[in-house]
Amino acid sequence: MDIEKFMKVAIEEAEMSVAEGNKPIGAVIVDLETKEILSKGHNMQVTEHDPTAHGEIVAIRKACKQKESTYLPNVALFTTTEPCTMCISAILKSKIPQLYFGISNKKLIDNGFRLIPFNNSKLVGNSSYTINIHGGVLEQECLEQRLRLK
Numbered sequence: 001m002d003i004e005k006f007m008k009v010a011i012e013e014a015e016m017s018v019a020e021g022n023k024p025i026g027a028v029i030v031d032l033e034t035k036e037i038l039s040k041g042h043n044m045q046v047t048e049h050d051p052t053a054h055g056e057i058v059a060i061r062k063a064c065k066q067k068e069s070t071y072l073p074n075v076a077l078f079t080t081t082e083p084c085t086m087c088i089s090a091i092l093k094s095k096i097p098q099l100y101f102g103i104s105n106k107k108l109i110d111n112g113f114r115l116i117p118f119n120n121s122k123l124v125g126n127s128s129y130t131i132n133i134h135g136g137v138l139e140q141e142c143l144e145q146r147l148r149l150k
């Protein structure tokens with residue numbers, strides 16, 4: 001699977017968020033069998049007047065509708081930033097087995113972003129779901145985009 005190709009699509013999605021006045025975070029869900037993109041999402045909190053409309057949640061909702069399924073056991077989710085506690089919970093509850101993210105929450109904080117620090121490893125470790133998490137995919141591009149678009 002071309003991991004960087006899919007992360008680049010997530011970065012493009014993040015670009016769209018800002019045009020609509022939202023935070024620059026994008027997500028893509030890829031079907032692991034066909035290697036095709038199942039859904040794309042970007043942050044829509046402002047557009048939708050919805051604090052839960054994070055890019056990952058938007059992409060999960062679309063993919064579940066498309067699959068007509070509550071669960072997504074055969075997909076990979078790509079997101080430009082490490083999923084927050086709400087999103088990692090949704091990812092686990094969706095039974096998504098693979099997660100790729102660009103920049104970590106800690107790295108954003110280290111670069112001056114005023115974010116709530118979180119630690120997903122405890123949540124993931126205590127979960128009954130199995131997930132493989134790969135951070136730092138195109139990290140520099142994701143960081144530069146965040147610094148450029150805020």
Ligand SMILES: [Zn+2]
Nearest residue numbers: 054083084087
């Ligand atoms: Zn989130």
